[in-house]
Amino acid sequence: xxxxxxxxxxxxxxxxxxxxxxxxxxxxxxxxxxxxxxxxxxxxxxxxxxxxxxxxxxxxxxxxxxxxxxxxxxxxxxxxxxxxxxxxxxxxxxxxxxxxxxxxxxxxxxxxxxxxxxxxxxxxxxxxxxxxxxxxxxxxxxxxxxxxxxxxxxxxxxxxxxxxxxxxxxxxxxxxxxxxxxxxxxxxxxxxxxxxxxxxxxxxxxxxxxxxxxxxxxxxxxxxxxxxxxxxxxxxxxxxxxxxxxxxxxxxxxxxxxxxxxxxxxxxxxxxxxxxxxxxxxxxxxxxxxxxxxxxxxxxxxx
Amino acid sequence: xxxxxxxxxxxxxxxxxxxxxxxxxxxxxxxxxxxxxxxxxxxxxxxxxxxxxxxxxxxxxxxxxxxxxxxxxxxxxxxxxxxxxxxxxxxxxxxxxxxxxxxxxxxxxxxxxxxxxxxxxxxxxxxxxxxxxxxxxxxxxxxxxxxxxxxxxxxxxxxxxxxxxxxxxxxxxxxxxxxxxxxxxxxxxxxxxxxxxxxxxxxxxxxxxxxxxxxxxxxxxxxxxxxxxxxxxxxxxxxxxxxxxxxxxxxxxxxxxxxxxxxxxxxxxxxxxxxxxxxxxxxxxxxxxxxxxxxxxxxxxxx
Numbered sequence: 239x240x241x242x243x244x245x246x247x248x249x250x251x252x253x254x255x256x257x258x259x260x261x262x263x264x265x266x267x268x269x270x271x272x273x274x275x276x277x278x279x280x281x282x283x284x285x286x287x288x289x290x291x292x293x294x295x296x297x298x299x300x301x302x303x304x305x306x307x308x309x310x311x312x313x314x315x316x317x318x319x320x321x322x323x324x325x326x327x328x329x330x331x332x333x334x335x336x337x338x339x340x341x342x343x344x345x346x347x348x349x350x351x352x353x354x355x356x357x358x359x360x361x362x363x364x365x366x367x368x369x370x371x372x373x374x375x376x377x378x379x380x381x382x383x384x385x386x387x388x389x390x391x392x393x394x395x396x397x398x399x400x401x402x403x404x405x406x407x408x409x410x411x412x413x414x415x416x417x418x419x420x421x422x423x424x425x426x427x428x429x430x431x432x433x434x435x436x437x438x439x440x441x442x443x444x445x446x447x448x449x450x451x452x453x454x455x456x457x458x459x460x461x462x463x464x465x466x467x468x469x470x471x472x473x474x475x476x477x478x479x480x481x482x483x484x485x486x487x488x489x490x491x492x493x494x495x496x497x498x499x500x501x502x503x504x505x506x507x508x509x510x511x512x513x514x515x516x517x518x519x520x521x522x523x524x525x526x527x528x529x530x531x532x533x534x535x536x537x538x539x540x541x
Numbered sequence: 542x543x544x545x546x547x548x549x550x551x552x553x554x555x556x557x558x559x560x561x562x563x564x565x566x567x568x569x570x571x572x573x574x575x576x577x578x579x580x581x582x583x584x585x586x587x588x589x590x591x592x593x594x595x596x597x598x599x600x601x602x603x604x605x606x607x608x609x610x611x612x613x614x615x616x617x618x619x620x621x622x623x624x625x626x627x628x629x630x631x632x633x634x635x636x637x638x639x640x641x642x643x644x645x646x647x648x649x650x651x652x653x654x655x656x657x658x659x660x661x662x663x664x665x666x667x668x669x670x671x672x673x674x675x676x677x678x679x680x681x682x683x684x685x686x687x688x689x690x691x692x693x694x695x696x697x698x699x700x701x702x703x704x705x706x707x708x709x710x711x712x713x714x715x716x717x718x719x720x721x722x723x724x725x726x727x728x729x730x731x732x733x734x735x736x737x738x739x740x741x742x743x744x745x746x747x748x749x750x751x752x753x754x755x756x757x758x759x760x761x762x763x764x765x766x767x768x769x770x771x772x773x774x775x776x777x778x779x780x781x782x783x784x785x786x787x788x789x790x791x792x793x794x795x796x797x798x799x800x801x802x803x804x805x806x807x808x809x810x811x812x813x814x815x816x817x818x819x820x821x822x823x824x825x826x827x828x829x830x831x832x833x834x835x836x837x838x839x840x841x842x843x844x
Contacts, residue, residue: 255722324722419558419627421745422763442724443746446763455760455837460725460749494840528843534758535838537797540831 240483241280242350243270244369245359245382245472246339247290247308251319251332252511256465262512263294265316266359266382269469272516273476273503274357275301276524277484280476281350283307283369287315287338297517307347311338322467329467346372355483357475360384363391363398370401378488380404380479381433382471388415400432406475408439409446421446437478437497439471445497454494459505459531466511470504473516477503502527543786544583545653546573547672548662548685548775549642550593550611554622554635555814559768565815566597568619569662569685572772575819576779576806577660578604579827580787583779584653586610586672590618590641600820610650614641625770632770649675658786660778663687666694666701673704681791683707683782684736685774691718703735709778711742712749724749740781740800742774748800757797759838762808762830769814773807776819780806805830 250264267284274280281304288310298305316339319332344365351374358366358381370379381402387395388411395415399405405428409421416424425436425448435449442464444457478500485492502524509515553567570587577583584607591613601608619642622635647668654677661669661684673682684705690698691714698718702708708731712724719727728739728751738752745767747760781803788795805827812818 420765420767422765425763440746443743444758444760446760448763453763453837454840455747455763456840457747457749457758457760460728460751460756460758462723462725464723491841495843498840525843532840532842534756535840537757537759537801537835537838538794539835540798540828 240278240353241274241355241357241479242283242307242346242353242373243267243274243280243357243359243476244283244344244366245270245357245361246316247282247284247286248316248318248339250317250468250512252466252468253321254466255322255324257511259466259511261317263297264318264468264512266472268298268513269472269507269516270357270359270476270479271298271303272301272513273473273507274480274483275303276503276519276521277477277480277499278355279483280304280480281307281353283344283346283350285309285311285316285338285342287311287313290315297513301517307350309342311341313338320468344369344372354378355479356380357479358382358398358402359472360387363387363394366398367394367401370398378403378479378482380406380475382406382475383411383415385411385414396431399428402433404435404437405433406437406439406471406478408441408471412436412438422448435493439474441467441470445474445501447493447497449490452490454497456497456501456531456535458501459527459534461505461508464508467508468512469516470508473507474500474504477501498528498531499524501531543581543656544577544658544660544782545586545610545649545656545676546570546577546583546660546662546779547586547647547669548573548660548664549619550585550587550589551619551621551642553620553771553815555769555771556624557769558625558627560814562769562814564620566600567621567771567815569775571601571816572775572810572819573660573662573779573782574601574606575604575816576776576810577783577786578606578779579806579822579824580780580783580802581658582786583607583783584610584656586647586649586653588612588614588619588641588645590614590616593618600816604820610653612645614644616641623771647672647675657681658782659683660782661685661701661705662775663690666690666697669701670697670704673701681706681782681785683709683778685709685778686714686718688714688717699734702731705736707738707740708736709740709742709774709781711744711774715739715741725751738796742777744770744773748777748804750796750800752793755793757800759800759804759834761804762834762837764808764811767811770811771815772819773811776810777803777807780804801831801834802827804834
């Protein structure tokens with residue numbers, strides 16, 4: 239088993255200007271693992287309630303995702319509802335019900351403790367550290383977080399960052415975490431706290447990666463139809479970590495390729511509600527959009 | 542004479558979180574022509590008042606910009622004052638005094654009617670068409686506009702767009718002009734109105750170019766110090782049209798290179814107030830940042 243991902247498996251209700259979806263499969267571990275499954279073996283550690291439906295478990299199984307670490311607890315599955323306006327970068331959360339997720343304490347199966355790649359989805363930084371401690375010798379630890387933890391658990395988050403190789407967050411969170419308006423300076427500050435690289439997600443504007451030696455910027459793919467941005471960030475992370483695990487290439491060139499594969503997965507994900515598009519992809523389609531990214535961004539050298 | 546640029550020459554007063562500048566040289570024709578001067582011959586058509594100072598005229602002369610078409614009218618020079626917050630993409634206009642610019646009617650000198658490249662800065666679409674009519678056989682017409690004209694002179698703007706090869710506007714204006722929230726669809730709609738290419742400026746997020754055959758996206762250069770975003774869009778346009786005129790390369794590859802040179806000029810421009818950085822550049826520095834853009838955006842092909 240190459241990648242272990244801890245995070246949420248949820249039921250989402252989403253409204254966009256183009257339609258709505260009620261109680262569909264979602265959650266960070268879900269989007270992450272399905273995206274990563276095109277590149278590498280992946281297992282999830284998460285919790286669902288006794289209302290979790292078998293057809294939703296089937297989505298993981300069809301993509302070969304290891305769900306042995308998906309705990310089933312008495313109660314209801316974590317649920318979230320949100321609404322997007324025409325500016326799809328802005329999302330209004332209507333309701334969050336933690337349910338069984340509120341008392342989630344990830345306990346890793348013995349076989350998962352050998353994971354080479356670890357993805358810490360957006361859970362409390364205390365729990366993120368507990369997961370890291372349970373993995374014997376991870377080759378790479380990637381981590382997500384959000385404004386809630388930056389505001390409520392800042393000190394704990396700093397402790398977690400010491401254990402993280404690559405932090406994957408959005409631009410607003412980057413500025414908030416560093417308490418610095420300039421993104422470049424904010425990034426440098428966060429790098430000084432532990433991570434070897436910072437991958438900043440900028441929604442429809444693309445991605446910026448910073449490490450000690452270089453920066454890499456890529457636009458998002460301009461799409462004619464964006465139906466539902468939910469899970470775009472986690473699909474990105476799944477494609478990104480998935481490619482790194484599959485290729486075992488942690489060089490600068492490998493990380494740049496992984497960022498493009500992450501962007502590919504995010505760009506497909508937003509084309510349909512829930513996992514609609516992500517679960518039915520072919521690897522040929524993934525390669526095709528990678529090449530489209532190359533065409534989108536290529537320009538010639540000067541002498 | 543290769544490029545003729547019509548637009549404003551102004552006195553700006555600017556406040557940013559990092560300092561302020563009172564009554565400094567600005568205006569669209571100013572930023573455009575100084576940026577373009579590193580790549581090509583450039584002349585401006587604009588108007589100033591009798592308060593316009595000789596030291597400011599000197600800025601153009603030192604960059605070899607042809608100012609014979611800079612009319613001097615009785616009254617005061619166009620002046621603008623604005624304030625930027627920490628989010629430097631947002632600018633609050635405090636005051637605009639059109640002054641001599643209010644009755645500006647561009648009349649081209651005989652020698653300027655042979656211009657090969659024409660840049661229509663952000664003036665009324667009626668005046669933009671009057672300028673186009675006075676130029677005998679331009680090879681390329683590039684045009685800027687703003688929300689004010691989109692809202693007040695929409696029909697006239699559509700007439701102007703029929704005469705324009707490349708429209709250079711920002712993303713908010715793109716959406717407003719097309720009345721369409723999706724940027725891809727908005728761009729396609731605008732292309733159907735005449736322009737052969739659309740260059741969408743996205744501030745700190747970079748640029749997106751669309752034409753009938755392809756799209757090109759480039760991030761902005763992540764900068765440690767952004768002092769004053771004023772004139773970034775016009776510096777971009779100056780580097781962009783300047784490179785096209787200097788290279789005479791209007792191929793897809795040439796347009797992509799030109800977009801990077803435009804981005805280079807914009808990235809330097811914001812490092813100091815007014816023309817402080819733009820007027821003192823060396824061509825070596827310009828090439829250096831072009832190469833840095835290449836490093837910033839390069840990733841490898843897949844088989």
